[in-house]
Amino acid sequence: MSNALVIIPTYNEKENIELIIHSVFSEEMAFDILVVDDTSTDGTYQIVQSLMNEYPNQLFLEIRKDKTGLGAAYIHGFKWALQNKYQYIIEMDADFSHPVEKLKVLYATCKNEAFDICVGSRYVKGGKINNWDKKRLILSRFASKYVRFITRIPIKDTTSGFVCYKREVLQKIDLDNIRFVGYAFQIELKYKAWKNNFKIKEIPITFVDRVRGKSKMNSSIILEAILGVLKMRFNKV
Ligand SMILES: Nc1nc2c(ncn2[C@@H]2O[C@H](COP(=O)(O)OP(=O)(O)OP(=O)(O)O)[C@@H](O)[C@H]2O)c(=O)[nH]1
Ligand SMILES: [Mg+2]
Numbered sequence: 425m426s427n428a429l430v431i432i433p434t435y436n437e438k439e440n441i442e443l444i445i446h447s448v449f450s451e452e453m454a455f456d457i458l459v460v461d462d463t464s465t466d467g468t469y470q471i472v473q474s475l476m477n478e479y480p481n482q483l484f485l486e487i488r489k490d491k492t493g494l495g496a497a498y499i500h501g502f503k504w505a506l507q508n509k510y511q512y513i514i515e516m517d518a519d520f521s522h523p524v525e526k527l528k529v530l531y532a533t534c535k536n537e538a539f540d541i542c543v544g545s546r547y548v549k550g551g552k553i554n555n556w557d558k559k560r561l562i563l564s565r566f567a568s569k570y571v572r573f574i575t576r577i578p579i580k581d582t583t584s585g586f587v588c589y590k591r592e593v594l595q596k597i598d599l600d601n602i603r604f605v606g607y608a609f610q611i612e613l614k615y616k617a618w619k620n621n622f623k624i625k626e627i628p629i630t631f632v633d634r635v636r637g638k639s640k641m642n643s644s645i646i647l648e649a650i651l652g653v654l655k656m657r658f659n660k661v
Pocket of ligand 1: 432433434435436437460461462491492493494497516517518519521633634638639640641
């Protein structure tokens with residue numbers, strides 16, 4: 425068993441899940457993986473189950489009955505990680521948007537430097553986004569500036585979903601009190617960590633738009649983030 429866990433939330437990722445699992449396990453550093461699947465209808469969790477024999481005590485699966493959002497799936501995964509004594513807990517998407525080869529940098533930054541959180545960032549020097557259309561680029565960049573303006577948080581990529589947290593951070597934050605489910609969940613977690621004086625570092629990543637499978641992004645997720653940031657700032661969360 426490793427001391428670092430990569431949590432991959434999935435909903436209908438049959439085109440990606442096997443490839444991403446093999447890809448993480450072919451890294452030199454031994455990470456464990458927890459897939460948190462919301463009862464995908466396309467066979468995603470059955471693929472994970474079939475791989476568990478190949479990776480005993482390294483690959484784990486939690487199936488949630490209801491699809492209640494990315495945030496809820498991560499909270500479930502975090503609680504599982506804390507119960508199972510992981511020291512470093514990493515969030516990563518299933519769709520290869522996040523560079524697998526940077527997992528070790530996220531981990532090393534928390535382990536060897538005096539940081540509690542390491543964020544894979546598109547918006548620090550050296551960070552990039554490949555293949556996004558203009559509309560998505562503008563939306564994401566606007567979101568990042570908006571969040572900083574409202575909350576004053578010293579992080580450039582607050583919506584990033586490629587993050588390593590030390591267990592102490594997730595122990596300190598009240599996971600039962602996380603309000604948001606979509607992108608806003610990513611912002612809320614970083615905001616609460618910062619408010620609790622945890623030290624955060626951003627490292628540059630190249631984010632690549634998904635090549636396989638379908639997006640789960642929708643306008644209610646965006647609206648939640650816009651309103652949620654204001655609520656958070658004015659302490660309604
Ligand atoms: N368990 C769970 N996973 C989800 C849910 N929504 C999205 N995911 C997963 O969360 C990760 C990020 O979702 P994406 O659909 O890639 O969201 P995105 O990156 O904003 O959108 P695209 O990359 O444009 O598709 C993926 O691994 C999804 O399968 C959900 O409600 N439950
Ligand atoms: Mg994606």
